[in-house]
Amino acid sequence: MPEQDPQRRRHNFEEVPYGYTEELALLEARRCLKCKKPGCVQGCPVNIDIPGFIKLIEEGKFIEAAWKLKEQNTLPAVTGRVCPQEVQCESKCILGKKGEPCAIGRLERFAADYAIKKGAINVPRLPPATGKKIAIIGSGPSGLTVAGDLAKLGHSVTIFEAFHVTGGVLMYGIPEFRLPKHIVQFEINYLRKLGVEILTDYVVGKAKTVDELLCGGYDAAFVGTGAGLPIFLGIPGENLIGCYSANEYLTRNNLMKAYLFPEFATAPIRSKCVVTVGGGNVAMDSARTAQRLGARSIIVYRRSRDEMPARAEEIHHAEQEGVELMLLTNPLRVIGDKNGRVVGLECIKMKLGEPDASGRRKPVPLPGSEFVVECDTVVPSLGNRSNPLIPMTTPDIKTSRWGTLICDPDTLETSKKGVFAGGDIVTGAATVISAMGQGKIAARSIHEYVTTGKVSKPVAKTETAENDKK
Amino acid sequence: MSEITFTIDGVEVRTEKGDTVLEAAQKAGIRIPTLCAHPALEPYGACRLCIVEIEGLRGFPPSCTTPAAAGMVVKTKTPQIVDLRREVLKLLLSGHTSPCLVCLHRVQCEKYRPVSSKAGKTTRCFTCSNRDQCSLRELAVEYNIQDLDLPIIYRNLPLERTDPFMDRDYNVCVLCGRCARICKKIHGSAVISFINRGKNARIGTAFGRDHTEADCKFCGACIDICPTGSLTDRFAKWYGKPDEAPETNCLICPIGCRMRVKLKDGNHIASTMTDFTREARLCAIGRFVVPQLLNGPRRLKTHKIRIADGLINASRPDAVRGAAERLAKKAGDSFALVTHSQTVAEEIYLLKKFTNEVMKSKNFFIAGTDGEKVHLPAGIKTLYMTGDLVDGLAGLETIIIADMLPSAAQQSADVVLAAAGLTEISGSFTNAAGKIEELDAVARPAADIVPDWRLVCEIAGQMDAPGFTFATTRQIKAEMTQKGEAFTPGVMPDPSPLNDTRFLPRWYRGHLMSDIVVSLRALNPPEESAVQETTETTALSPFKVLEKIEVVANTHETTIYAPAIAEKCQPGQFIIAMVNEKSERIPYTIADFDRANGTITLVTLEAGRSSRDLALTARGDSLAHVAGPLGMPVEVKKYGTVVCAGGCYGVGAILPIARAMKEAGNRVICIEEASSHYLLYWQDKLSAVCDELLIVTKDGSAGMKGGIQEVLAMLVARGEKIDQAYVIGCTFMMMLVSNLAKELSIPTQVALNPIMLDGTGMCGACRVSLEGETKFACVDGPFFDGHKINWEELMSRNTSYQGVEIEALPQKGVKLAHTCRCEKNRH
């Protein structure tokens, strides 16, 4: 797929891949075999009718293709960009056995973008109102999915979002150059058209609690509050000025638009050299943002490249843009000057030892190999723990040792009657599409719960899809 | 001139006849303190600080108005004079915003808070931009003034900030009259003068007009001569004391005024006259606009090269190489270079030489200063221009732009070079009077930014062209002299901008200056504006402002309709507000709430851009976003005796806590701290919810003298057993109180106010350390055990964005904050 030149893009916040042209999309769509028993659909956490939408593209019916996507997927323009297709749908594509799998993600993005560009929104005719009210807490991908599915079934849905904008990580975490914010907002506006009510600046648990929502007229609640609690390194010097969680570093830029300071009032972090600690997608996003803000950008990661949890494509993009990788390196302490500002990060070299519980080889420090990376900013990007607000304010909801909500894996009902959950708050920090997949399951359960008063386990996975299709 | 001899403090001094005693003393190096006197002004004798004793004369005449006479015996430092001077000074300070000067904790405060708070109104030294260069403060220290006998009179005049460039806060004025006198001296008739008499005397314009209407020339002389923080330069004020102040000339118009350049870290932040005379005056452009062209937010700071369809940032060597490559095979008359005249002769010479010799073209143009763009002759394919100087770029194949400011033309450029200019460059300048001035580069741009002539030398170097190996403008000048180049003067502007702001220069390098420095529009409304000003739209929202008053100076009480928050909020919680869609998310403690009417009330200080936005809202406006209630409420139960203490905004914040504690059956003692009596508010509300209200002021003007810690000590001394204390206010105050409370073993909860971003526990910006453990203030707090907090770290973290914050402050004049309770008069 055509991409913005790395030399150019390392200085701007425009999207990196340009997306397919119509010609390229037609060519790619033609490669799909339109299998009778498509593997790709099994690989998709929301069971999109992949051959179906690709066929529509092949026929030049781009808008219809987008509508087809929307049947199963509330946010196709988003997932087309941020899904790890290489381990999902595309990994199951029959073409992949011999050569390149069909580029499902790119086609998905193409169709969704096409419809957005043309403003072609297909608001399905809604069934008669059921009179059931459902509260969705959190407007990340899981909450948005539940909202969309339930609204299409005629329920009255309200989303409560703590932030001043909707979208969760899609808005505050994932940077503009990977996921343009207007795309997210376009998809969310679609929900508004479905009649979904959205209340921003509403912190459930602090304003009304879950219990109060349920007593106050809501028939069921969905908790999709995500994994928003940043993990720090726990090393000395972490509270010096110049050390920021990835969440803060990214939020200042994405949500608060500090890169447009002083037009936007949020203060930017102006650095000469940023060291990002970690090897996941979040670390890549921080490091690439640092590069774009004009700093030298270094990633420190304690294992080797092969163990990096980030998508290969992201690591590749980061390196192309000039991000430096310091592998097998572990930070020991953040060093500050007399004004309490970061001037360096002391690290130690590591080597790989025996595999640990996760199956990855455990890094062990090489004594005597300590050294200092001079830098003025350190961004620990070690991921996030579950957002504790709802568990803290909902006494009878059960949580795991890690703070995630304990749910029935098939129905996603929590230990509290009428309360369902999904996304990172259940799985721990995961992916957009898994959050959406859970959203679909939860929506099905909620629908059953509010219409029949009970929740049954789905018979088979495909059944879920059937149910939602109508 | 004849000399006379007389003695001062036993030393024989000689001076010219006609000198005053003060002048004679100053010449002899004997210091006599002064305030209203200024070398540039006629003796005035108003402040009476310069009193002396003269043998044979009764009383204590002011030395500034007493002519020296032969044989006089003058004493300047007798104990009696020193005493008297102290009295004079005390009297003066009691009409001034001086509580910080007599505060017991001043030295500590200055150590922990070296930078003033960027307030709107100045209420004391800590919110005064003059703090690190104030002669009044020096005098107070020199004369060891620790107490004032009379309470300070605060006039509570409105802050005047509707005019471009200047803020005026006459609450800080000491009536020295310097400003009015210098204005009259320079302009013949004074824009500002004493109005009213006696105790209502103040400085102002006739009929209370703003300066723009009162024909102020915006020469800035009054600001520069004012000894206090009363008159200030809005752009420069928070940068503090300049590091250096070298001189150079203004290059904007051919008058070429000499000016003194105030530098902070090498950046030109203000220009002032070299002398307080009519001849030395500057126009508003030289005084106020030049610094903002150079160091305002729109200054070009990066070089750019085109790759495919976009421009990317590049280092100077890369950009120069890029330019050289693009110019490589373009020699001939299809090349044109367009420059401007607002620069030194060497630069123009060199650009012309480059055009003729390297590019072998005769197409060299100098755009005028009238904004008229150059129309290129037919056949031009390659253009190099040093500004926004050409009309019609379509059809050009290669465009290279060296500039200091952004323009639309740069969107189509192949290379954009960020250049130095104005006070950042050296060279010769022939002013309209024909005088050749040798200018030094005084301001220092960022490392990668150099003058246009140097850029062209580097490009020529890359192209292997000979004859461009100059290291200084002097070397260029030597070549010019050798070749007999003439240094032609520009044309004297008529009418002169110095006399009338209607004729101020409008253009610089082809940019309409009022597009770059928006406040300039108040003086010369643009004929055609290239840039659309972004109108800040406040999204329609339910967070409507129902009441808005400035409860005391710089402290705003805002009542907002927010039923979901009002319904649930508990004492000690806060909200996060965004005034408009571009605001920061800023936490404010909920000072009061009314569940029945669905409202919450905030008490906020103006201390920067976002709090200013809030301070400037008026009844009927809506805030874009308010989220909450956030944080953990305080634990309300029966403790026994509970102290609720607050300072500045914290006074508001302790009200609901005191009320709840009282309702829970505690004996509640409230302490309200303020710098001075005129900053006290809500005493009535507090009295109604506590058993005892104690007032404490830093200057002793109401209640006890000192701070909350002194009151705590007093309470303990009188045998009070305090079971729990809640303290809310600035970090410095909470630290002082906590330190003492720890010694006295009083359990103390303080409400921390670190920098926050989301306020929901998502970012960690708000982390604080308690005995080595990290907590997030927004979710674990805001209340923490004051004994355990790592205060040094907290104070240090709160300075994270200090430098950047200054840049965020809006430079445009603003409508006055509405302070009365009537319906806002809109449009």
Ligand SMILES: Cc1cc2nc3c(=O)[nH]c(=O)nc-3n(C[C@H](O)[C@H](O)[C@H](O)COP(=O)(O)OP(=O)(O)OC[C@H]3O[C@@H](n4cnc5c(N)ncnc54)[C@H](O)[C@@H]3O)c2cc1C
């Ligand atoms: C920087 C970054 C990059 C990522 N990149 C990728 C990627 O490329 N591909 C991918 O698949 N995944 C990626 N992820 C992971 C992915 O974004 C998450 O797994 C996904 O967003 C989880 O969705 P969610 O609906 O569970 O919660 P979230 O998106 O976290 O949304 C939760 C929302 O709930 C709100 N909320 C929380 N508490 C309350 C409350 N009490 N009341 C009201 N609202 C509340 C929050 O404000 C938030 O808006 C990335 C994550 C990050 C941080």
Ligand code: SF4
């Ligand atoms: S002018 Fe400002 S700094 Fe000087 S004494 Fe007055 S308040 Fe303090």
Ligand code: SF4
């Ligand atoms: S800026 Fe100049 S003209 Fe205006 S009031 Fe001050 S001294 Fe007078």
Ligand code: SF4
């Ligand atoms: S404004 Fe300044 S210069 Fe003018 S009288 Fe007051 S203190 Fe003196």
Ligand code: SF4
């Ligand atoms: S009149 Fe104004 S623009 Fe002209 S040289 Fe003087 S200060 Fe500069």
Ligand code: FES
């Ligand atoms: S403000 Fe972000 S975690 Fe507290």
